[in-house]
Amino acid sequence: MSVIQQLIKEFSRLPGVGSKTAQRFGYYLLKRPREEAFSLAAAICEVAEKIGPCEVCGNFTETAQCEICSNPNRDEGTICIVEEAFEVGAIERAGGYRGLYHVLGGRLSPLDGIGPDEISVRPLLERIRSADGAVKEVVVATNSSVEGEATAVYLEGVIRPLGPKVTRLARGLPVGSELEYVDGSTIVEALAGRREM
């Protein structure tokens, strides 16, 4: 396989990119000044080298603990559970939420062989237990999809016995790309209207 074909194959792995778009990306880069390609490659390498999951919450971070977990002004009594790390960004941009997060890294989906052990449930329960009563409320902000709802029901069942109040967004978080089109005020409203499960 030629190096160009190799590059096109890599592009075609990206979500929403078919083989035609991947080709267009590849030939575009070849046409542009090579500095552009180098700077794109450097940015990708830097992300791959420096960004990893926060050891506490699973959010993206360049350090062991993310900016949110290491911020003393955040309310440690509230944990908001999201499916994916990019959703932390969406809620943060909406503003108004002062608590911490926990990233599951997925949702329950038996059809895909994903049960509680395949997502970050144990670390979450451990985190609540070791806080020794300091966690007063857990906000379940999984998606409004069927999987998101079932995951919320499951989490409520395992978290409540540990003590915290368990609440759910007024409506679940919009799914995937839909989230990009949701304006911040919708997320703020969903948070404000959260109800005990």
Next chain:
Amino acid sequence: MLKLRLFRNLGDQELSFPPEGVAIIGANAQGKSNLLEAIYYLETFRSFRGARVEQLIAFGEDVFRVAGQVVSGNDVGGSPTEVAAAYEGSSRRRKVTIDGAEPERIGDAIGRLGAVIFSPADMGIVNGGPVRRRRFMDVALSLNEEGYLVALQAFRHALAQRNAALRSGQLEAVVRAWDEPLARSAATVMGARRRWVSEWRDAFRGYYEEVSGGDSATMTYVPKVAVDDLPDDGIYGACRNALDVRWAVDLRRKSTSAGPHRDELLLALVDGESAVEAREFGSGGQCRTVALALRLIEGDSIRRARQSAPVLLLDDAFAELDDARRERVLGLMGQDRFGQVIITAPKESDLPLQGDGLPRWGINNGQICA
């Protein structure tokens, strides 16, 4: 206006249908049903004959496309809507556009045409398994009731997940996490089915009596989860309760045993005090008449929801009816219940009376000659 590209044997063609409709005459296997299948594809984006989408692509090709200009009856003079659908076999990609724009979900685009198809395969709704009758309700409701298709898809999805959890031996808490989304969507589906049947059962009986010339038939919704006189907002609770009660059974069978996926639409022939299931005891003519009555109420419910008369597609639909019944059905179809009529027949003499006033087109090896 209908544009066809590589749909089955229909090749590349552009057809302008007369406003009143057309009668298409051609020997069997020339493509008459394929043409109706292509037109109806724009209504549901599925084959009315139950064919898989890749079977609709012309032999040896990769992509088919169908596009139609739809003029709704209540905005004559308004600009028509273009509904287009394509499928690419190699990428398994389906594309649907309404006036060039892709809807968020394909389900948002169904029902734009407003059409009812009568075909010999309709017999299967009456004498086939319960799944055929559920599908009949699902299509009628998806086309006419806002939110039904979304709820139905959510239900199927939750059901598949719950069954997968049961099969893979997950903990009870993991399996039963699906009860909530399952029961929530099930309640919407069941409530809509119950409402639809109770709204249309008198019309169904009326049509059956009129076509049969005396006998009677009834249609009854028989949900697996009993909801008898419960209000709509009680159905969710009944479903949750059924899941509780049947938990041990589900666990043993590794499958969810209660829910709208087990509903039945009971079609019964009534003779005085006694009633028998059409599926088991109906003659060919009786079953055919039941199927026709179902299609007629489907047409009525489309007309009511859209406030315009649906396109009537008749695919050799009167095969097993005696002349008297045939004439009475055609009488019913003539009473402004439908708009444009597209009817197929092998020979001029097979054309039912209603074809009389319509222009004739021929079809030969997929090529239509106006």
